[in-house]
Amino acid sequence: MSKKEKLRQAYGVSDAEMFESSKTKRGFFITDKADFIAFDADFADPYAADWLTLITGAEDIDSDETLDDELVQLTNAVEDEMENCRDKFQDSKYFIEKTFPNDPGKWNEFGYDNYEDSRRVQIKMIQFMKTFHKRAEKYKLQLIAKNYTQLMIDEIEARRKALDDANQAQEDYKGELGTETRDRYTKNNELWNVAVKVCAAGKRIYKNDYEKFQCYLLPPGEESPEAISITGLITDSVSGNPLQGTHLELVPPGVGTDTAANGRYSFGALPDGDYVVTVTLVDYVTKTVNVTITAGNAVELNVQLDHV
Numbered sequence: 001m002s003k004k005e006k007l008r009q010a011y012g013v014s015d016a017e018m019f020e021s022s023k024t025k026r027g028f029f030i031t032d033k034a035d036f037i038a039f040d041a042d043f044a045d046p047y048a049a050d051w052l053t054l055i056t057g058a059e060d061i062d063s064d065e066t067l068d069d070e071l072v073q074l075t076n077a078v079e080d081e082m083e084n085c086r087d088k089f090q091d092s093k094y095f096i097e098k099t100f101p102n103d104p105g106k107w108n109e110f111g112y113d114n115y116e117d118s119r120r121v122q123i124k125m126i127q128f129m130k131t132f133h134k135r136a137e138k139y140k141l142q143l144i145a146k147n148y149t150q151l152m153i154d155e156i157e158a159r160r161k162a163l164d165d166a167n168q169a170q171e172d173y174k175g176e177l178g179t180e181t182r183d184r185y186t187k188n189n190e191l192w193n194v195a196v197k198v199c200a201a202g203k204r205i206y207k208n209d210y211e212k213f214q215c216y217l218l219p220p221g222e223e224s225p226e227a228i229s230i231t232g233l234i235t236d237s238v239s240g241n242p243l244q245g246t247h248l249e250l251v252p253p254g255v256g257t258d259t260a261a262n263g264r265y266s267f268g269a270l271p272d273g274d275y276v277v278t279v280t281l282v283d284y285v286t287k288t289v290n291v292t293i294t295a296g297n298a299v300e301l302n303v304q305l306d307h308v
Contacts, residue, residue, distance in 0.1 A: 009188065010188075011222055012222060015058075018188065018192055022051075022055055022191055022195045025216065026052065026055070033048065036205065043198075054190060058184075061183060061184045071173060074169055075170060078167055081163040082120075082163060084162065085160065085163055088129075092110075092148070092152070093112075095146055096143075099146040100139075110136070125163060126164050133160060136153045137153060196218065198216070203216050203227060203268070217266060220260050220264035221264055223268075227268055228268060228269070229270035230267040230291055230301055233263050233302045235304050236304070237305060237307075238307070241263075242262050242263020242264070244259055246265070246280070247280050248278065248280075250277055251278070272293050272294050273293060276290055277289045277291055277301060279303050279305065283308055285305065285308055
């Protein structure tokens with residue numbers, strides 16, 4: 001892959017939904033394995049076992065949310081050390097000015113003139129603290145005479161090193177984050193592509209068995225338009241929020257499906273004719289809608305449910 005190419009996620013649903021869908025499709029596949037092998041010998045063992053290995057490997061990789069949480073912790077650690085460095089300098093100014101009263105030239109040697117430029121940027125602050133420590137060592141006899149102890153001087157370097165370590169940990173993790181993200185995309189896309197292949201075969205194997213055909217539809221929004229006859233979004237009539245887990249029953253032929261996390265659902269290719277869709281969800285009023293399929297055109301059926 002060239003530097004200009006960016007690895008992209010091959011699916012639009014969440015990773016969790018993709019994993020769940022892959023495991024569900026694999027269960028269907030195992031039940032129907034003989035039909036798949038008869039259709040294409042490549043589906044013979046160890047196809048199902050290899051598929052499970054892909055599922056397990058993909059699920060073992062940390063999600064973006066987990067990785068982001070770790071980066072936030074490291075960023076917070078950097079900011080804590082930045083604040084420690086700022087506090088150390090501000091505390092030290094009392095003794096610097098006590099040691100060198102009314103001497104801006106000396107104050108600037110300790111960094112007075114570039115502190116504001118350094119206090120918000122960690123790399124600059126690391127260098128600032130390094131110079132600050134050198135000057136404190138240079139004038140330590142005068143400072144110690146004014147009660148700025150060697151222990152206080154040593155703490156300047158300790159604060160610089162703590163900031164440097166926190167900054168390096170953050171930068172190292174950012175590099176690892178890019179690698180882990182690429183690995184996750186690669187493994188997840190490989191897993192998704194297996195599900196896509198199985199579903200493509202399943203829709204051909206069961207083109208005359210509607211109940212089986214429905215089993216091999218990809219998640220709502222991911223299936224090719226020609227495979228879909230009825231699709232839509234189920235939402236709360238008050239908030240407009242999508243409703244996950246809503247059950248839709250289609251008659252005929254008497255099959256059901258549930259909405260995904262985004263509230264979407266779909267029913268596969270149907271013959272032209274009249275159908276009844278019943279929409280149910282706990283704590284909501286059940287709705288029944290009549291749908292007519294003509295000329296093989298897909299129908300967008302969006303339903304708003306009212307609370308009981």
